[in-house]
Amino acid sequence: MAKSASSPRPSRPARTGRPARSTRTGRRSPLASVALLVVGLLATGGAYAMFTTAASAEEGGNASIATADKENGEKLFQANCATCHGSNGEGTNQAPTLLGVGAASVDFQVGTGRMPMAVQGPQAERKPPQFTDEQTKDLAAYIASLAPGPDIPADEYLTGKGDVTEGAELFRINCAMCHNVAGAGGALTEGKFAPSLKGVSAAHIYEAMITGPQNMPVFNDQNISPEDKANIIAYLTYLDEHASPGGLDLGDLGPVSEGLFVWIFALGSIVAITVWLTAKSN
Ligand code: HEC
Numbered sequence: 001m002a003k004s005a006s007s008p009r010p011s012r013p014a015r016t017g018r019p020a021r022s023t024r025t026g027r028r029s030p031l032a033s034v035a036l037l038v039v040g041l042l043a044t045g046g047a048y049a050m051f052t053t054a055a056s057a058e059e060g061g062n063a064s065i066a067t068a069d070k071e072n073g074e075k076l077f078q079a080n081c082a083t084c085h086g087s088n089g090e091g092t093n094q095a096p097t098l099l100g101v102g103a104a105s106v107d108f109q110v111g112t113g114r115m116p117m118a119v120q121g122p123q124a125e126r127k128p129p130q131f132t133d134e135q136t137k138d139l140a141a142y143i144a145s146l147a148p149g150p151d152i153p154a155d156e157y158l159t160g161k162g163d164v165t166e167g168a169e170l171f172r173i174n175c176a177m178c179h180n181v182a183g184a185g186g187a188l189t190e191g192k193f194a195p196s197l198k199g200v201s202a203a204h205i206y207e208a209m210i211t212g213p214q215n216m217p218v219f220n221d222q223n224i225s226p227e228d229k230a231n232i233i234a235y236l237t238y239l240d241e242h243a244s245p246g247g248l249d250l251g252d253l254g255p256v257s258e259g260l261f262v263w264i265f266a267l268g269s270i271v272a273i274t275v276w277l278t279a280k281s282n
């Protein structure tokens with residue numbers, strides 16, 4: 001127990017009975033550890049909230065391509081994409097044609113960082129986007145001007161609101177065999193995989209459905225109506241918001257991370273109570 005630096009009072013009572021001073025110092029340390037615990041929890045929670053909001057803000061933008069700068073898109077295309085996709089987007093032996101893929105495909109591929117492709121692999125993988133949202137829309141507008149194709153989805157389907165139960169059902173039927181029921185992702189053949197759908201923006205989910213990147217099938221409006229696409233997005237948004245109360249998903253092991261949270265939290269409270277009880281008794 002730390003000794004107080006303050007000078008002892010002149011009329012300090014003898015060590016009989018309960019000296020007021022020793023009770024005071026006894027109480028100070030449990031309060032300090034409780035305060036420390038609270039500060040620690042708040043700091044972790046705060047950092048988590050900061051990171052998650054930063055991530056979702058990054059995903060946000062869905063400016064329409066109607067106002068995008070097609071000429072700038074063409075310049076960006078010639079500088080960054082033409083070597084693989086051909087100077088008119090006609091395709092080369094390196095990469096497929098982009099004629100008719102539509103603004104949606106460009107927004108998805110560039111917006112999720114898959115394009116420009118860095119290394120030849122079994123699959124173009126998601127990575128931090130190389131272009132701003134504005135530049136992405138410029139590129140999309142340029143490709144869309146070459147040949148018609150699926151457009152960037154309307155905002156009304158991207159609110160993340162809808163019938164979650166209906167969305168969950170549709171997801172189980174159409175998507176779960178590749179992406180897992182909880183959207184955690186899964187392996188496919190030949191080194192390919194269906195990625196986890198955690199934290200994917202509503203626009204990118206919608207665009208993936210209408211463009212069917214690589215091994216993923218296309219879900220056109222006859223297969224799944226725009227309203228039902230919105231319901232699927234609502235389900236995935238629900239999963240994002242409710243899946244991991246611990247703040248960390250620990251590889252989507254679900255109950256394990258939740259258990260861990262309870263474990264740490266409960267253990268923390270037990271330690272706090274113990275410290276408090278022992279402090280009270282002396
Ligand atoms: C190193 C070569 C390479 C570069 C550079 C590259 N791509 Fe690609 N791109 C590919 C390959 C290969 C594919 C097809 C396989 C895949 O999707 O993984 C592809 C697919 C695409 C698709 C999907 C086409 C579809 O059928 O829906 C789009 C859209 C696209 N690229 C746009 C771009 C844009 C825009 C750029 C420039 C910012 C770019 N790519 C740069 C190699 C490249």
Ligand code: HEC
Nearest residue numbers: 112124126174175178193194195204205208213214215216
């Ligand atoms: C046959 C398997 C298969 C099915 C069924 C399937 N997907 Fe996919 N999905 C994939 C693959 C493979 C990719 C990765 C493509 C890539 O990287 O270019 C993917 C990518 C995605 C992405 C992009 C994720 C990211 O990280 O950017 C989203 C979103 C998505 N799928 C949603 C869905 C939804 C919603 C459904 C059901 C309506 C669905 N998928 C059905 C195989 C599938």
